[in-house]
Amino acid sequence: MEKTATKARSVASTHVNLSMKQYGMILALIAVYVIFAFLTDGKNLTSINVNNLIMQNGYVIILAVGMLLCVLTGNVDLGVGSVVASCGAVAGTLIVDYGASTPVAMLASLAVGALFGAFVGVFVSKLAIPPFIVTLATMLMGRGICYVILQSQTKGPLPADYTWISTGFLPTVKVGGLDMVSIVIGIVISVLIVLLELRSFAATKRHGLPTAPVWQLIIKDAVIIGIVMFFFYKLAGFSGVPVLLILLAVIVGIYHFITTQTVAGRQIYAMGGNAKAARLSGINTEKVFFWVYANMGLLCGVAGIVLSARNASATPKAGDQFEMDAIASCYIGGAATSGGVGTILGAVVGALIMGVLNNGMSLAGFDTNVQKIVKGAVLLGAVTIDLLSKRKKG
Template sequence: MTKTAPPPAEPAADEAAPAVALHTGTSDLRQLLTRNLRTSGIYIAFVAIVALFAILTEGVSLSPGNITNIVLQYSYILVLAIGMVLVIIAGHIDLSVGSVVALTGAVSAVLVIRQGMPWWVGMAAALAVGILVGVWHGFWVAYVGIPAFIVTLAGMLLFRGLTLQVLDNISLSPFPSEYGKVASGFLNGLIGGDGYDAFTLLIGAIAVAGYAVSGFRTRVARVKYQQPVESFPLFVARVVVVGAVVMYFAWQLAHARGLPIVLIILAVLVIVYGLVSKRTVFGRQIYAIGGNLSAAMLSGVKVRTVNFWIFVNMGFLSGVAGVIYSSRSNSAQPAAGNMFELDAIAACFIGGAAVTGGVGTVVGAMVGGLIMAVMSNGMQLMGIDQSVQSVVKGLVLLLAVAFDVYNKRRAGASR
């Protein structure tokens, strides 16, 4: 007679089940943290750097006036970083943006200062020149097939030379006061405030509310498609922390000179390009090209067209940065924009963009640019020599890229 083995005993509901749930929850949390290590790390690094320089400068770096100066002084680098991160995601690079900034500012100055045309004509001409430069680069990269590194390296030399010719090797200044308001103007006093600008605080509150709503909708969508998400208390804590930082920033601006016009321009660009990169077909195609070019071509992505428009967009944003920089300096100079391309590229890599393409975000590039800005500003306040500042920036960039390589090797080893 055959004996049947008794079924295995089921674990007690009050003992084994919680242990399994605890193990699963811990595993999921570990995977979530590992998956978002690079993204989370950049925010932690930003907070740590801000706190470090606040201590080293005895709070001067967080004063209302200095925070305003950081926004004004580094806004054009952040604008360039928005376009550069899309270029890098697609697997390219643009070494010419500094020269294009100089050229667009020079064209604007010649029209407005030398020929006496209205200030808005100079701005429109600068943007048009930037777009034409983007068309030039896009044609050689997308349709001729020359690597972007070579095309933009040639463009760096070409457009720097054109800048010298346009300006006749001399600086032009000053611009009309209306032109200068783009980078140095403020919106304040619109809804009052006793010793502070209430309008700035209102804009900050709206930004926090928008961030919370957007984050909640993203979370709901991830849950719907059974994707891993952070626990709800952690989500609430993240929104509270970000909201507190934004409102502190707005409070400091409100007690200085109000809301800088250039910050509004930058915020609009970040929102628009953030949506384009994440919510549109064109944005997904950029990631597809940088992630796997062959797969993108087999999937029907019009690679040439996408690459062309990526560089047209970079030229447009270079024109915007050229207007902001010439407005900020109230002049057009032959040496304007020197090394801007390296600052923009560094901002993207520090902000999480991958060297091989396919990875990166607009927000990450902004955080990377702010890290560079806070470091530069803090070291200037401390009176550190310019040569030492360059060494520090170089080391930070090297470590950021090394961290990216380390993460990829670890991910490959775990498969």
């Protein structure tokens, strides 16, 4: 009994440490945003730029969510950029060359992504080929397939009902130049944050497990609510809530639930922590590997739709280096290089940090080569800090 209680306290303590790491990422996001506010003379604070952050980085968040599941198993998927391009190419070609309807084109994009994912899953799970090798192959194959489908041409323009998913907005109710729908959504989210915090705190206390100090929780929630209300206030000053934001919220919510509340989610964490022990405990690791990579392919299909909709066309160069942004988002968001540690919300924060960096450096007029240096340094710094902190604890 005593051993069980000690183990429970240890798990809870680890959870508190992970939460503190996520708080640090949120503070880092704020710091980066404020720094670029000075470097750009406030250009990144405008309503139109906040809206652009969503439009320009929706694909990063989608891919980061799927990539996190791969990272939790201790691996990555290098082929996502090429798969995104191929999925967009299929949708664009069906619409432009064959007159397919938008639903058909979108379903085809999702199917192609799922097939790519299943292809990787079979080689990784059934044939035990290292994911690095398989996904490196799909990176090359996917790009080639994209060029073959498009015949090295851009397919467009795509119809308004297709591009709506990336450029459309919810209906607005303007009062004094502000969209009240955006304001109300911001308030509702803020209330939910407080209620969920109270519920989590009460449940933790009820089980006699350690919790973060109350003042820390109050400060954390105040900061998060401040970010939420600033964000929706800025959206209210432009065109309201983008349809893409609703899609992102649904995807993040579903995968947050899967990773925190389901058996499938716990199995992924168990595999990343110790694959051999997971097998011995009865977890079908082959099945887990398969669905993780099949799921990554499906989300590539979603990202392919979002990207081609934003560009209103399918291009051969689409998706270039997207895998780097997705992988970096996971590690910057607190995922461990060895697997077994990381959260969906952390990956989203990491993706937002990448997005703010990209957006801020562009507004500040940084050379594209300098931008790559900065992003590489940020990624290296995040991983180095994570590894050094583990060595100290060890």
